[in-house]
Structure formats: C-alpha cells, structure tokens
Amino acid sequence: ALRLACRHPRRVAALVLVRPAWTFSPAPQNMRPITEAAELILEHGADKGRTIFARSDTATRLYREAPDNLASLLGYFDRPDAKGFAQVLADIASDGPGVCDSDVAALDIPALVVGNPMDAVHPLSSAYTLAAAMPHAVFAEITPKARNSARHFIELHEQISSFLQSNSNARSLIPS
Template sequence: MRAPITYSLTGDGPPVLLLHGLGGDRRQALGLLPGDVRATRIAPDMPGHGDTELTAEESLTFAEFAALVADLLDTLREEGKLPIKAMPVVGVSMGAGIAVALADDRPDLVERLILIRPSWLDRCPPPNLAPFPLIARLIDAFGPEAGSVAFRATPEYQSMNETAPAMADSLLGQFTRSHAAERSRVLADIPSSLPLPNRDAYHRLQVETLVVAAPDDPVHPEQLARTVSNWIPNARLVTVPRKMPDPTEHQLALQRVVAAGLAPPTPGGGRS
C-alpha cells in the first residue's frame, strides 16, 4: 500500500508544478521559483523524500513517480483546488525526469516543461549518477555516519571534491538527510530507471520545453542537457552560471530563467 503523498499548495495565480531532485524535497522545488512571481505552487514530496514515507513494496521508477504526480493533480482538480487545464511543470534533476515522464503519459496535464540540469537520458544507469548507488551501498553496509566517512575515502568523492566541491558537499548531504538509512533504496533504484526509453520517445514530445544547463557539474552534465534539448522538438537551451564559486549567483540566475520561462508570450511571439 502506498503512503500518502505529502505536498505544498501555496500562493495564488496560475498553477505551476514544481518537482524536486533525488534526495531533495519540496522545499528545494519551491526554491526554483522567485517569491515575487504570482503563481499557485504545487510541490510534492516523492516517496522516500521529505515527509512522504517509503513503503517496502513501493516501486521506485519514473513511471511510478509520474503516475503519483498525475493522481495528485487529478485529485486537486476534483476537489476544486486547481483549474481543469494543463500547467507548466518545472523539475530539477530527478524532477526533470519525472516531468518528462508525466508529459509523455499525461500530456493533458502539461502546458510546458522547464527541465533544470537533467541527469537522465537513455543509458541505464547513467554513469554520471554512479555516486548515488555507491552512497546507498555504504549506508546499507555501515549506517549513515560511518558510511559518510567511508564515502570521503573513495576515489569518486575525492575526484569530485577537487573538480566540483559544491556537488561533493551535496552528495555528502545524502548521508544526513532524514531517514537516510530507511530510504537508501531510493538512491539505488532511481538511477536504474529511465524517464523515457530512447531518443524516439523524446522526439514524440509535443510540448514547449526550456532546458537549463550549468557548466562544470559532473552529476548534471552540460552536454547531457544539450542532448535533451536537441532530442525534444523545438526545445530551447539556456545556460546559467556554475554553482562554484558563488552558489547564490547560480540560484538567482536559475530563478530568473524559470520566471522568464513561465512568463506569458508577448504579442510579437516572444516571452515578456
């Protein structure tokens, strides 16, 4: 039996769905949009993240996560909390993958996509996500605290700490997140799932798409984002500053891009 999905429904204005990354939660998703943008923000915690529990029999795949999101939106529509119309979907990393899977399975729900630093394409598991199953194995073997010490000693961590220290710190956060031991399976299983199976499936997407990339991010390779933007018809690619040396600059630039991507078209055909 599924655990109830926890979500935030805040603000007023046009609805927008915000989807967090692997090991994140709805607070991360809410941070993708500037506070001064008028919008009704729907931000769920996926199973094994935030306040949504993970049951032993739960399937951890992009298809299952997209179905959960669709069920949530359908319920909110039925309750009169959301209008019966498609909405923009903004997702970061794993959330970008869920957004793609949702657009493929339930195009009636998705008005446009904003895919931030996507990490999945058509390789399973993606080599750029190899640290996550490693972290899961170390947590299972040693527990979160000792597993963190063991991870720091691995070549994977040491190499990333030299080239992308902000991402190395983010990976260490997987050991200290809430219920890390009970939820380690998420880090092992999701990298072995794919949002869509191949290039042809991406090419069939008929939805306006903005892909956001950042350089020097080994977990979210810029080239992978470029490939996603090439595979989805008429997708646009925007690059924001890398996370280091100024994570604040990166986040503010990301929020500006998302806000611009949500703006309605101008009479001349562009975005305001």
C-alpha cells in the same frame, strides 16, 4: 516531468527541465556516485560509510570537479534516516526517464532545458542532449551553484520566468 509530457502530451502545455540527470537510459554513469553512497550506507551504516566515501576516489574527483555534488552526497550520510533514505537513493540512481529519443522528438510543446557545468551528477551534456532532442526546446546554461550559489539561483529564476512569460500565450498553461 519528461515521462509525463511524452505519455500525456495533451496535459502538458510546456516543460521545464532543470539540471536533468538522465537522458534516455536508466542508471547512467553520472548516477554512480549516488549508488556508491547508498551502498556504503546500507553496508556499513552512516558513520563508517561516510568515512569510506570521504576517502574514495569518487569523493576526490568530485572535490575537484563538482564540490556541490560532493557536499550533497556527504549530507546523505548525516540524515537521521540515512539507512531508509539510502534505499530510496539506490532506487533513484538505478531508475531512468522511461522514454526514448523518438518519444522526446515527438513532443510538440515549448520546453526549457537548464544546465550548468561543474555538476557531475547532472551533467551539462544531459541538458544539451535533451534540448537537442526536443523540436521546440530552448537550452540555457547558467552559473554553476558551486561557483556562485546566489548567481545560480538568480539566473535560474530569470530563465524560468522569461520562458513562462514568452510561452504563456502559446497554449494555456492550465491543463484542460
């Protein structure tokens, strides 16, 4: 979404970024757990890879700091297409937004950037960084899904609804 807005700003009336994982560089450190899971699936298969990952320092850290991320990562090992999906995961984790800070600073559209703590893969610092880089961005911190999933989704819905309502007159939200 960010790349589209930077490359084709006349086609984007507003931008909503929820729990961004990247700022400006590819393969940030926060994507390392995804890379690790993908490599284990590709090298050892889903069952053995899951066992290795579950005993890893990464899993231990995520259990303490971001249990929702750990649950998602462990779910990757349980997919019926785990091996094929592992390559997609590796590609995603090594990718980036394809924009630089000056591209983002030049955006002249309203933006909402939503983040939450307790998320090691989508760090709150990435949301802060992107919101600060965009001249017309609003930052919203919401309840972590790991702490209260229902509250997380209620707050997310409220933030997006409010943003869209308050910016519907800024420019038509229907691209021309």
